[in-house]
Amino acid sequence: GAVVSQHPSRVICKSGTSVKIECRSLDFQATTMFWYRQFPKQSLMLMATSNEGSKATYEQGVEKDKFLINHASLTLSTLTVTSAHPEDSSFYICSASGRIGNTIYFGEGSWLTVV
Amino acid sequence: QKEVEQDPGPLSVPEGAIVSLNCTYSNSAFQYFMWYRQYSRKGPELLMYTYSSGNKEDGRFTAQVDKSSKYISLFIRDSQPSDSATYLCAMSETSQAGTALIFGKGTTLSVSS
Numbered sequence: 001g002a003v004v005s006q007h008p009s010r011v012i013c014k015s016g017t018s019v020k021i022e023c024r025s026l027d028f029q030a031t032t033m034f035w036y037r038q039f040p041k042q043s044l045m046l047m048a049t050s051n052e053g054s055k056a057t058y059e060q061g062v063e064k065d066k067f068l069i070n071h072a073s074l075t076l077s078t079l080t081v082t083s084a085h086p087e088d089s090s091f092y093i094c095s096a097s098g099r100i101g102n103t104i105y106f107g108e109g110s111w112l113t114v115v
Numbered sequence: 116q117k118e119v120e121q122d123p124g125p126l127s128v129p130e131g132a133i134v135s136l137n138c139t140y141s142n143s144a145f146q147y148f149m150w151y152r153q154y155s156r157k158g159p160e161l162l163m164y165t166y167s168s169g170n171k172e173d174g175r176f177t178a179q180v181d182k183s184s185k186y187i188s189l190f191i192r193d194s195q196p197s198d199s200a201t202y203l204c205a206m207s208e209t210s211q212a213g214t215a216l217i218f219g220k221g222t223t224l225s226v227s228s
Contacts, residue, residue: 109158
């Protein structure tokens with residue numbers, strides 16, 4: 001079964017609004033969670049790395065004020081896309097790294113469509 | 116030069132064929148190598164995890180790492196239509212929690228019945 005749960009799986013929002021995506025690790029404590037973005041037929045692009053209890057580390061070119069990441073507990077990280085625009089429409093995937101041999105597991109992904 | 120190169124395909128094979136998927140990389144510090152399978156509109160699923168050079172077998176899947184050539188492979192025996200997916204190679208320098216993976220672009224595989 002899934003070890004990382006991501007919600008919602010699909011969301012449509014209006015341009016200018018904010019959307020929150022949750023990533024939960026099931027049955028294990030995720031000391032680190034990663035957020036990726038994937039465009040159609042493209043690979044996963046790392047957006048940011050979040051460690052529980054500290055600020056996220058963003059990759060170059062990713063706006064930290066636009067993509068707010070909160071990792072408040074060892075089982076939950078959230079990504080909030082603020083003031084969403086149509087170009088933010090994409091597949092967002094989280095992954096969690098914990099203490100299962102440090103293997104990284106992925107969530108099911110969230111499709112965001114901004115209209 | 117990108118850190119990880121992977122031919123995006125698509126690769127089409129008949130059911131029962133042996134499939135070979137490959138990635139090359141440039142960073143000699145990579146030690147941990149993974150293969151993920153991603154079905155359309157789903158998150159990646161971990162298939163194989165190997166450390167350093169050598170082979171690892173799991174059912175119909177064999178992962179092979181050749182660090183001297185900076186080349187990794189995934190072999191699928193007796194391929195099935197259900198194997199149709201995108202296969203992503205990934206690698207990292209350490210296994211420490213917090214180490215991000217570097218992904219290839221993924222190879223799209225189609226197995227016809």
